[in-house]
Amino acid sequence: MVEKSMLVYLEDVQYVSDRAIIISFKFKTKRLKILQVYAPQVGCTDDEKERFEEELESNLHNVGVVMGDFNAHVGSSRAGYEEVIGCFSYGTRNEEGEKLLDLCQRNGMRVANTWYKKRESHMITRYSWDGRNKSVVDYFLVDREWGRNLTNVKVIPSVSMDGDHRLLVAQWKCNEMERPKQQKRQCRIREWKLKERDRAEEYRRLIAIEMPRSENGEVEEEWMQFKRALVNTAEKVCDRTSGKIKDKEPVWWNARTIEAVKNKNTAWRKWWRTKIEEDRDAYNNEKRKCKKVIEEEKENAWEGFVNKLRDDVKGNSKMFYRIMKNKKKKNEMPQRRRNRGRRKQPVGDKPG
Numbered sequence: 001m002v003e004k005s006m007l008v009y010l011e012d013v014q015y016v017s018d019r020a021i022i023i024s025f026k027f028k029t030k031r032l033k034i035l036q037v038y039a040p041q042v043g044c045t046d047d048e049k050e051r052f053e054e055e056l057e058s059n060l061h062n063v064g065v066v067m068g069d070f071n072a073h074v075g076s077s078r079a080g081y082e083e084v085i086g087c088f089s090y091g092t093r094n095e096e097g098e099k100l101l102d103l104c105q106r107n108g109m110r111v112a113n114t115w116y117k118k119r120e121s122h123m124i125t126r127y128s129w130d131g132r133n134k135s136v137v138d139y140f141l142v143d144r145e146w147g148r149n150l151t152n153v154k155v156i157p158s159v160s161m162d163g164d165h166r167l168l169v170a171q172w173k174c175n176e177m178e179r180p181k182q183q184k185r186q187c188r189i190r191e192w193k194l195k196e197r198d199r200a201e202e203y204r205r206l207i208a209i210e211m212p213r214s215e216n217g218e219v220e221e222e223w224m225q226f227k228r229a230l231v232n233t234a235e236k237v238c239d240r241t242s243g244k245i246k247d248k249e250p251v252w253w254n255a256r257t258i259e260a261v262k263n264k265n266t267a268w269r270k271w272w273r274t275k276i277e278e279d280r281d282a283y284n285n286e287k288r289k290c291k292k293v294i295e296e297e298k299e300n301a302w303e304g305f306v307n308k309l310r311d312d313v314k315g316n317s318k319m320f321y322r323i324m325k326n327k328k329k330k331n332e333m334p335q336r337r338r339n340r341g342r343r344k345q346p347v348g349d350k351p352g
Contacts, residue, residue: 016059019052027174032146035059037068042096053099060107066141069165072096073135074111081105086115090123090136104141112140112153112170122154126165131275140170149173158269162287187240189231199237206233251304252297260286260293 002010006025014022019039025032037056040048060066075093078085084104089111093101104110113123113136125138140153152171159167194200210229212222267286271279 033063035063035066039071041071064143064146069138070100071137072100074101084110088117089114109141109143110147112142112150116153118154121157125155125168138168187243189234189240190238193238203237251301257294257297260290264290
């Protein structure tokens with residue numbers, strides 16, 4: 001997932017395999033390639049682990065950041081890896097962790113998590129479901145260029161998405177970003193307000209006054225007077241929009257769903273702090289309630305949309321045709337790509 005403001009810098013997304021993907025960003029004078037990985041678990045076969053290691057190293061060319069779940073414990077000992085591991089690592093090293101450190105040493109990368117002093121809750125990236133075991137298996141690996149601009153790496157313990165891993169965040173200081181040119185605002189007249197009876201009557205009254213009565217002989221001049229009368233009157237009666245581009249939220253995301261999600265998150269944080277069975281049951285209860293509320297609100301939103309569309313079809317069908325037009329535009333390009341490269345078959349009768 002990419003934050004909306006970063007889309008202007010997005011250059012390419014390259015699928016490598018089911019365990020790796022590369023995303024590229026282009027800034028003012030620099031390019032950043034990020035490799036996201038998901039390593040095989042400890043119980044996987046040696047062949048699968050070796051294939052992943054070969055795939056990972058073969059795709060490190062010009063990659064500035066590697067991040068993801070490596071399923072490896074690098075440990076806290078720095079002996080032989082002083083340039084790779086910092087002073088604030090955690091746990092004991094296993095075989096997968098040693099292979100990861102060797103890979104970093106060969107490619108001039110370092111484990112960014114281990115260079116910042118944090119409390120334990122801001123270091124641990126994975127907890128077992130019973131809360132008894134904890135480990136660090138998610139890492140940011142950075143090269144020298146992007147490691148110089150790195151300012152912080154930490155775990156946000158309250159964000160788990162109902163999983164056993166916690167969100168790991170890295171922060172960079174980057175002066176290479178240019179502000180994208182802002183699009184000129186288009187302040188539209190709120191013509192839909194003319195559906196209101198009072199505004200429609202006011203518009204008819206004012207347009208009768210503003211409409212030019214005499215003929216000047218010049219067609220262009222008469223047209224401009226006619227246009228100014230229509231636009232100015234509509235602006236007086238209906239006003240204009242601000243022109244700001246607003247992110248539309250789904251209809252079902254209302255006060256009820258927000259409250260349900262808030263209660264679920266509060267219950268989860270309490271259970272995460274206490275780790276007692278009673279709070280876990282309370283969290284599961286709030287989780288079920290939240291899921292039910294979201295399903296109900298989605299169903300209500302869908303029914304409201306269907307009713308609105310039915311009324312629109314009985315009226316002028318403006319909404320219906322707009323939806324069909326947008327759907328047609330979305331379906332055109334994929335269809336063209338699928339047909340690209342195919343030979344056209346001659347039209348004719350079937351044999352026999």
